[in-house]
Amino acid sequence: MKEDKDLRSFEVGFVPENYIISKKYRPENLDIPVSDSIPLIDLQNTPLEEILKASQDFGFFQVINHGVPEKTMNDAMNVMEEFFDMPCKDESGIVSNSKNWVYEKSSNLTKEGVRLWRDNLKHPCYPLQKCIPLWPNKPPTYQKVIAAYIVEVHKLSLKIFEMICKGLGLDPGYFNDISEAQFLVANFYPPCPDPSLTLGLLPHRDPSLITVLNQGNSTGLQVLKNGEWINVGVVPNALIINIGNQLEIISNGKLKSVEHRVVTKKHEARRTIATHVNPSPDCIVEPAKALVNELEPPRYKSFRYIDFVERNKVFGDYTKEYTNAFQNVARSS
Template identity: 30%
Template sequence: MQTIRSEVKGCTMESPSLLSSFNLAQASMESNSDPPFYEALKVLLDKNRNLKDNSVSCADDELGVVMVKERELPVIDLRRLESEDEREREECKTEIARASKEWGFFQVVNHGISIEILKKMRAEQGKVFKQPFEQKVKEDEFFNFSAGTYRWGAPSATSIRQLSWSEAFHIPLTDILGSTGSNSLSTAIEQFARTVSSLAQRLAEILEEKMGHKSTFFQENCLPSTCYLRLNRYPPCPLFSEIHGLMPHTDSDFLTILHQDQVGGLQLVKDGKWIAVKPNPDALIINIGDLFQAWSNGAYKSVEHRVITNTRVERFSTAYFLCPSNDTVIESCTEPAVYRKFSFMEYRQQVREDVQNLGSKIGLPRFLMQTTPTA
């Protein structure tokens, strides 16, 4: 096998070597359950064939360039919220708000979701992704999911660094809660979704309270009909240092609750550097989304994060997204406002347009009160 040249400055990859490496790997790793990642890679390489040096380059802060240290996120014991001591309850709430401001990410233990539910969810998730690719594409027929829930790769990618080596089912909660399905998959998903939905509402209310507000905003606007569950799988990737499992992004919701396995791969930006999140088998990961950053007037941080691939083993995770209805208006809770008012529909449309036209999301900078980014 030819050696792939990866330079610290410029992250240059020779296209012929890259393609031959993947052709060899494809023969031994590809199965009928995997999406056609290698075909997508070849298309992107062909698009870049006319570059002067016949190579594909990525920015200096991309994979394989910056040393990444593994760190453990702040861990918050939610059992203290049930304490008879009011001071202890308030200290727990303060820690949640502090982590949301300083990290944008934190972990919770004693979160009320049993280990049995998490294990069952993981087992059923493994089964659904082992189905043939042709069946997964027909998700409405084989899994009773709405059409369009199954996704893989990055359809709008224009370069290799925009290709996501992953597949997912992005499922509306209305497909889960109250469904007529009686198979083990639907039962496991429904149990997980019900418990994690309650946790999300509670955390959102705490974050609202710590900003000096108390209302029924989240109960009224973030309903089962507006929230989502995403089942993720990241297959082994021969060039783990060059291709993302999920490219860098921020979440477009209020907050996300993530259950991941012990493979690792989640990374986030802290103090201008990428850090790897150390897996914690007892914890769920919570991260702030764009809407909470806008609503809190920048107090809570929606932090850029990504998933890197693994050469040998697959990784699984399940994410719950607390989203409002499309017509919900997001307005800064304090003055002077950093961001202008916008509806969730307007935000989603802008993100979709940027991804289609530019290959990546811009997000909140588009909605700053005074500054309009150029593209």
Template identity: 30%
Template sequence: MEVERVQAIASLSVQLDNIPSEFIRSEHEQPGKTTFHGPIPEIPVIDLANKDGIVGAVTEAAKEWGLFQIVDHGIPVEVVKELQRVGSEFFELPQEEKEVYATEPATIEGYGTKLQKEDEGKKAWVDYLFHNIWPESSINYKFWPENPPNYRKANKEYAKHILEVMDEMLTSLSLGLGLEGHVFKEALGGEAIELLLKINYYPPCPRPDLALGVVAHTDMSAITLLVPNEVPGLQVFKDDHWFDAKYIPNAIIVHIGDQIEILSNGLYKSVLHRTTVNKEKVRMSWPVFCSPRDELVVGPLPQFVSEDSPAKYKTKKYKDYKYCKLNKLPQ
């Protein structure tokens, strides 16, 4: 096998009280040393059933935190549970069966272990599966597992519902800055916005105080809509501290990504976040990254650029932005 998967490393490490050195973060990153222990400010929770208050609540949370949780979002519980069930079962398959879906050089889609270049050659304690779920024209079914049998059906059903949530979030974010509701969505490509699903699989880790599942980053998408399993692990950086995000059953976690920060010329902030791991339990999450197509040009909207407020970001094709981000090059 060409790549050693973290799931395999974890099963070997379970007898030990240690992990391979390439997974041990430097001291300024270790969650055991850098997680805030004290009164934790409440990450906003927004009830989408309260139609009158949604725009104000979303706008305030997006400016203040860049991240919030939504409840009563309209996605049936059974649809989410089925998405999680088939995703979990995929990672329980024999290794050789998962390798059929391994990533290829020209794409990030597929089953993999390491995504970005890391300083000091460090590695994150995570395996993943990426594939597009919308629009139909962007889907490459070779990266959609055929086993478990209902995998494809569950993902198609979830895509249908998550599209509606995306529309509501983009509309609220537009209205909250005094724009017409359709402006952000249109600036991101309208019906051609791509939805990329990722399943993160974080195996149990003997030294969760030393390792990270995903290192500190902002998402390059416009927004990210994420459902976790019941094992907490998301941390948000705010006011110079790393705070744990509370697990809320049946909530969707909304991340503001880089493209919304760019379109708003910095009025909304892309959230810096990371993932910790658990000593006894598997943590999993299902983020959907809502992004423009590669060829779409994105820059600050003219409504937010003036003499007093010049453009803070370059206008460029999304594929060029992605290339710089993944290769840690200046934007």
């Protein structure tokens, strides 16, 4: 298997050695049932307390009646399918490493000395009108479709933050000035001949305030709960919200950012669109002063978000390029 191709270029009957992860990360039980314990929240009818409880106990919940039109969600997923199905991406120059967005083949996604079973697209989304022309221009509808999707996800994120503010006792609009830096991460997980040997994503916590995930119609996401991995089911037209580690810090530990990973499937491909709602690059991240007192001292030190991104190599091998793009685009608003 050559390393200069993406996974979908091959029909292999085995997992190549450089994709086999260490035993400590291998999924031990791929037959665990889909869990019904992940909270499902109707944003039009569910009491605020349930949202706060889900954020505290799970760090993950699914939302329905969230306001993002079904057509907008489907259009976004369809255009991503077109994007990942385009042939000869690198040879044609359609998709490549650039100053403002990155397409990563599986062969570039080296973690723990091995490669992840996924292809991946990343790009900033804020400020939106300045970012749109910098996105991929193929498929031809990509920019229009994804822009429409990002607008709706932004509205949803503001709604989630408003509820969290009420639940924590923070001033309304507390997150308005620090949650503008949206970042899109789209993934393609091809069928894998032996899902027990590899992963689409290693266990991690998101470096965001919140992440809004459109997982389409296929399972694969797993969340760590009480030391065990549980499968997150697919609910039609639902979106997954997970608490990022930046929100855990701002809440002074009241809300939880939890580990999650992606397993692969033998006969089914999976595509997802994650929108990370991040602090602004120069934002000072620290526990909210309203949540700190003598009985509840700050559990975390203050830091500048862009320093966190660079120190933790949030964007992997492309962190340097992305911190520059992240700052340049966001500061141009």
